[in-house]
Amino acid sequence: MIHLKKSWRSPSRSPAELFSHLVVWLCASISVVTTIGIIAVLCKEVFAFFSHVSLWEFFTGTEWTPLIEPRKFGIWPLISGTLLIGLGASIFAVPIGAITALFLSEYVKGTPRIILKSVLEVLAGIPTVVYGFFAVFFITPQLQKFIPDLDTFNALSAAIVVAMMIIPTISSISQDAFEAVPKYLREAAYGLGARKYQVATTVVFPAALSGFVASVILGFSRAIGETMAVTLAAGATPRLTLNPLQSIQTMTAFIVQVSLGDTPAGTIEYQSIFAVGLVLFLMTLGANLVAQWIVKRFQEKYR
Amino acid sequence: MPSREAMIEQELLVTPRILTDRLTVKYGEKVAVKEVSLSFYQRKVAALIGPSGCGKSTYLRSLNRMNDFILNISIEGKVLLDGQDIYERKVDPVLVRRHIGMVFQKPNPFPKTIFENVAWGPKRAKFPKKDLPQLVEDSLKQAALWEEVKDRLNTSALGLSGGQQQRLCIARAIAMKPSVLLMDEPCSALDPIATSRIEDLIQELKEKFTIIMVTHNMQQAARVSDVTAFFLHGNLIEYGATKEFFTRPQKIETENYLTGKFG
Amino acid sequence: MMSWWDKVKSASVKTAGILALFISLLCLGFLLWDVFSKGWNTLSWDFLFRIPSRRPEEAGIKPAILGTLWVMTMTTILAVPAGILTGIYLEEYAQPNWFTKFIRINIANLAGVPSVVYGMLGLAVFVRTMGLGRSVLAGAMTMGLLILPTIIIATSEALKAVPDSIRFGAYGVGASRRQVIWYHVLPEALPGILTGIILSLSRAIGESSPLILIGALSFVTFAPQNLLDGFTVLAIQIFNWAGRPQEEFHHIAASAIIVLLIVTLSLNTLAIFLRTRMSRRKEG
Numbered sequence: 078m079i080h081l082k083k084s085w086r087s088p089s090r091s092p093a094e095l096f097s098h099l100v101v102w103l104c105a106s107i108s109v110v111t112t113i114g115i116i117a118v119l120c121k122e123v124f125a126f127f128s129h130v131s132l133w134e135f136f137t138g139t140e141w142t143p144l145i146e147p148r149k150f151g152i153w154p155l156i157s158g159t160l161l162i163g164l165g166a167s168i169f170a171v172p173i174g175a176i177t178a179l180f181l182s183e184y185v186k187g188t189p190r191i192i193l194k195s196v197l198e199v200l201a202g203i204p205t206v207v208y209g210f211f212a213v214f215f216i217t218p219q220l221q222k223f224i225p226d227l228d229t230f231n232a233l234s235a236a237i238v239v240a241m242m243i244i245p246t247i248s249s250i251s252q253d254a255f256e257a258v259p260k261y262l263r264e265a266a267y268g269l270g271a272r273k274y275q276v277a278t279t280v281v282f283p284a285a286l287s288g289f290v291a292s293v294i295l296g297f298s299r300a301i302g303e304t305m306a307v308t309l310a311a312g313a314t315p316r317l318t319l320n321p322l323q324s325i326q327t328m329t330a331f332i333v334q335v336s337l338g339d340t341p342a343g344t345i346e347y348q349s350i351f352a353v354g355l356v357l358f359l360m361t362l363g364a365n366l367v368a369q370w371i372v373k374r375f376q377e378k379y380r
Numbered sequence: 381m382p383s384r385e386a387m388i389e390q391e392l393l394v395t396p397r398i399l400t401d402r403l404t405v406k407y408g409e410k411v412a413v414k415e416v417s418l419s420f421y422q423r424k425v426a427a428l429i430g431p432s433g434c435g436k437s438t439y440l441r442s443l444n445r446m447n448d449f450i451l452n453i454s455i456e457g458k459v460l461l462d463g464q465d466i467y468e469r470k471v472d473p474v475l476v477r478r479h480i481g482m483v484f485q486k487p488n489p490f491p492k493t494i495f496e497n498v499a500w501g502p503k504r505a506k507f508p509k510k511d512l513p514q515l516v517e518d519s520l521k522q523a524a525l526w527e528e529v530k531d532r533l534n535t536s537a538l539g540l541s542g543g544q545q546q547r548l549c550i551a552r553a554i555a556m557k558p559s560v561l562l563m564d565e566p567c568s569a570l571d572p573i574a575t576s577r578i579e580d581l582i583q584e585l586k587e588k589f590t591i592i593m594v595t596h597n598m599q600q601a602a603r604v605s606d607v608t609a610f611f612l613h614g615n616l617i618e619y620g621a622t623k624e625f626f627t628r629p630q631k632i633e634t635e636n637y638l639t640g641k642f643g
Numbered sequence: 644m645m646s647w648w649d650k651v652k653s654a655s656v657k658t659a660g661i662l663a664l665f666i667s668l669l670c671l672g673f674l675l676w677d678v679f680s681k682g683w684n685t686l687s688w689d690f691l692f693r694i695p696s697r698r699p700e701e702a703g704i705k706p707a708i709l710g711t712l713w714v715m716t717m718t719t720i721l722a723v724p725a726g727i728l729t730g731i732y733l734e735e736y737a738q739p740n741w742f743t744k745f746i747r748i749n750i751a752n753l754a755g756v757p758s759v760v761y762g763m764l765g766l767a768v769f770v771r772t773m774g775l776g777r778s779v780l781a782g783a784m785t786m787g788l789l790i791l792p793t794i795i796i797a798t799s800e801a802l803k804a805v806p807d808s809i810r811f812g813a814y815g816v817g818a819s820r821r822q823v824i825w826y827h828v829l830p831e832a833l834p835g836i837l838t839g840i841i842l843s844l845s846r847a848i849g850e851s852s853p854l855i856l857i858g859a860l861s862f863v864t865f866a867p868q869n870l871l872d873g874f875t876v877l878a879i880q881i882f883n884w885a886g887r888p889q890e891e892f893h894h895i896a897a898s899a900i901i902v903l904l905i906v907t908l909s910l911n912t913l914a915i916f917l918r919t920r921m922s923r924r925k926e927g
Contacts, residue, residue, distance in 0.1 A: 091819070093821065094819055094820060094821055097820075097821045098736060100728060101728045101729070101731050101732035101735075101736055102732055102736070104724075104725045104726075104728035104729045104732060105728075105729045105732040105733065105737070105746055107725055107729065107788075107791065108729060108746060108749055108750050108753060108791065108792065108795065109745075109746060109749060111753060111764070111788050111791070112749050112752075112753060114764055114768060115756065115760060115761075115763075115764050118763060118764050118767040118768060119760075119763070121767075122767070172663070173663045173666055173667060174663075176659050176660055176662075176663035177660070177663045177664050177667060179660065180657075180659075180660025180661070180663065180664060181660075181664075184657060184660055186451070187451070191919055191922075193664065195915045195919075196668065196671070197667060198911065198915065199671060199908060199911060200667060200670070200671055202842075202845055202846075202849075202907055202908060202910075202911035203674070203849070203904065203907070203908075204848070204849020204850070204851075204878055204903060204904075204907060205849065205850075205851075205852075206849065206851055206878045206881050206882050206885070206900075207674070207678065207849070207881070207900050207903065207904065208674075209882070209885065210678070210881065210885045210893075210896060210897070210900060211673075211674045211677060211678070213885065214677070214681070214885075214893060215673065215674075215677040241667075241670050241671075241674075244667055248667075259488075261484060261486060261488035262488060262490060262491075264446065264482075264484060264488065265484065265488040265489075265490065265549070265552075266490075266500075267446065267449070267477060268444065268446060268477055268481070268482035268484070268553070269477065269478070269481070269500065269501035269504070269552065269553065269556055270474050270475065270476075270477035270478030270479075270501065270504070270505060270556060271474070271501070271504045272474050272504070272649065272653055273653070274652055274653045274656035274657070275504045277656065278656065279500070279504070280490060283491075283492070284490070284491055295755070298755055299755075301757075302755075302756075302757025302758070302759070302760075303757075304757065304758060304759045304852035305851055305852055305878070305882060308852075308882075309882065309885060309886065329757065329759050329852070332759050332762075332763070332856070333759065333852060333855055333856070336762070336766075336855050336856045336858065337855065342771055350763065351763060351767075354759070354760055354763050357757060357759075357760065358756065358757070358760050361755055361756060361757055362752060362755075362756070364755075365751070365752050365755035366752065369748070369751055369752075506646075
């Protein structure tokens with residue numbers, strides 16, 4: 078009886094239980110602190126940055142020369158370089174990713190499907206610095222055979238390797254969305270005498286459209302945050318252009334360029350990378366929030 | 381002398397529209413349907429009943445080759461639609477499904493508008509675009525849904541009630557002008573009122589189509605069908621006119637099932 | 644029979660699918676072929692155990708390998724327990740309220756923050772404010788934060804996949820929450836969690852931009868001796884050699900890439916293997 082009584086002392090309020098609860102709660106708070114940290118760090122340096130540079134110049138200027146005199150701090154050349162890579166990569170990656178996903182989910186079954194999906198994931202597992210190497214020493218020389226006036230460092234090669242990187246993102250998320258289209262919709266279509274390609278293009282794809290759109294946004298967000306490949310391959314020439322054959326500079330590449338030199342804290346160069354970082358952070362955050370919102374709406378539709 | 385049409389009509393009443401000859405379906409090694417021979421006639425509703433797992437749904441899905449999508453399935457025997465074996469090598473299963481419509485257990489409209497749902501099948505089969513509105517209207521009228529939805533054809537089909545959705549699925553199936561209509565427990569997901577509307581509808585539709593329905597509801601089989609087949613463990617136990625079947629079953633298994641002694 | 648137009652459309656959809664898949668595989672093939680053809684000849688055991696040099700034929704990647712090992716070990720020690728425990732908090736402890744919802748959204752967004760931004764956080768907080776300098780510890784803490792969201796999400800998904808019947812069964816015999824999680828839920832979720840950890844470590848090994856931000860040196864001739872030493876990693880060494888004008892350096896960069904690819908791709912294969920076995924077990 079005594080033994081039993083002892084165990085009646087509510088085990089869920091024992092010190093050990095409360096301690097475990099506290100520990101897991103503390104761990105969960107790390108992620109919140111990280112977010113606060115990122116925002117605080119960025120904002121602190123950005124305030125200092127804007128005490129030297131006017132907001133007006135930053136957001137309307139079309140020249141970015143923070144490291145050489147005369148210093149100019151117009152963000153647009155970096156944004157255009159970043160978008161050139163993001164959009165360029167999407168042009169290659171979206172059709173390939175979408176068609177691959179539809180093909181794998183509707184035409185390939187069983188073990189071959191698992192194998193092919195895994196092989197595609199290998200593309201995602203290759204470090205980005207390797208893609209940069211591949212762009213500079215393989216893609217650019219090959220392209221120069223066809224396009225003689227292609228710069229040694231250019232947006233096109235960088236966009237191609239970034240596309241290779243985001244194809245698995247797009248195809249994997251889209252494939253999940255296509256496979257999540259309920260079986261009963263496919264059966265309805267086949268029951269009406271539809272052919273496989275008709276089911277794939279007019280039932281499965283439209284039903285999973287939002288999942289596909291989300292995958293594209295996430296892929297785009299990865300593309301604009303990509304760093305090492307574009308630093309190696311796209312060049313270091315901030316230039317307001319949409320010509321992919323030229324050397325440009327992305328926001329991420331600028332940040333790396335400054336970090337490679339020894340820039341003491343408190344200098345305007347040091348602060349400028351945080352200003353650029355904040356713009357990049359806000360762009361990817363916006364893209365990710367939109368993608369999450371779309372995915373959530375999609376999930377609710379079939380429940 | 382009766383007219384030519386009347387003779388054809390007469391002919392169809394005595395010749396089966398669709399029949400199976402010793403049809404056997406196996407999932408891998410497991411036999412789901414064993415040597416079932418059955419005939420279904422024009423203007424008759426046939427009900428397939430039996431406990432769950434008895435093979436009645438598998439049998440139904442073999443009739444329009446919906447089982448083709450299952451891996452490791454093997455089908456022996458013959459299924460003749462108007463004398464043509466639908467499992468013959470040269471037969472395109474897609475065309476089979478255009479002649480044999482199907483309504484599923486759970487209403488499964490596409491996430492599109494009401495109009496697009498009905499028009500979807502005909503569009504895939506290259507039905508002339510200009511005649512589509514008329515076809516949609518006719519099909520919805522036949523499915524007794526037209527009055528309820530004629531003002532909102534361009535709204536999402538997912539906004540309809542369960543019973544309306546199921547009638548939409550029936551309209552969608554008959555828009556293909558099939559000769560046979562398969563129904564796989566079409567009322568199991570519906571409330572009693574919606575169920576009775578579907579049952580009334582089936583009575584009207586049987587004038588035009590050969591209807592074969594799977595149901596686990598014996599009262600429904602008794603109310604709706606003209607002939608009833610009883611399945612057990614993949615075997616066809618008994619097949620006969622519904623009245624006879626429910627009042628004077630021939631087999632002891634049937635009687636046990638009907639009286640609930642089944643164990 | 645199928646009309647010819649139907650046949651054309653059907654065939655073209657199928658062809659497009661095969662073509663799209665083929666393009667991706669072709670790119671992968673070209674990449675591997677390019678790297679191996681450039682770097683195979685200069686790859687040797689010696690190369691692995693030599694220190695970097697201004698003369699490419701004498702250069703090696705010993706400090707880079709040891710630096711990678713140091714940073715990755717510390718990253719694992721810091722990030723894995725915190726990630727798993729956060730996942731446990733979210734799935735097993737947290738009440739479904741606005742705060743939990745906020746944490747979830749927050750983690751999903753952290754997973755999408757570009758790695759270079761984590762580098763800036765590390766630079767400002769760990770290197771400057773905490774005064775850790777350009778050390779292994781600062782690098783590992785930065786990398787830890789970078790992979791934390793991935794580990795949390797993987798843990799969370801794996802815990803979600805554990806059926807509630809297992810939890811109820813254990814609670815039913817009077818186990819406390821901690822016992823239920825430790826003895827019943829975690830073992831069940833372990834393969835899924837492990838897959839997530841391996842994938843995120845593989846990503847971290849190839850990641851270099853946050854470490855460049857915190858100032859990991861690219862020309863290091865020594866291996867770190869303790870947590871506060873400077874360091875370099877393989878990916879940065881590759882970046883450094885690839886950026887030099889002499890072609891000989893590009894070849895040894897390719898050799899280093901082969902080493903890096905062998906490590907990351909083996910980890911990826913291991914993760915895929917684990918995941919495939921898991922899904923087989925669920926189906927069977």
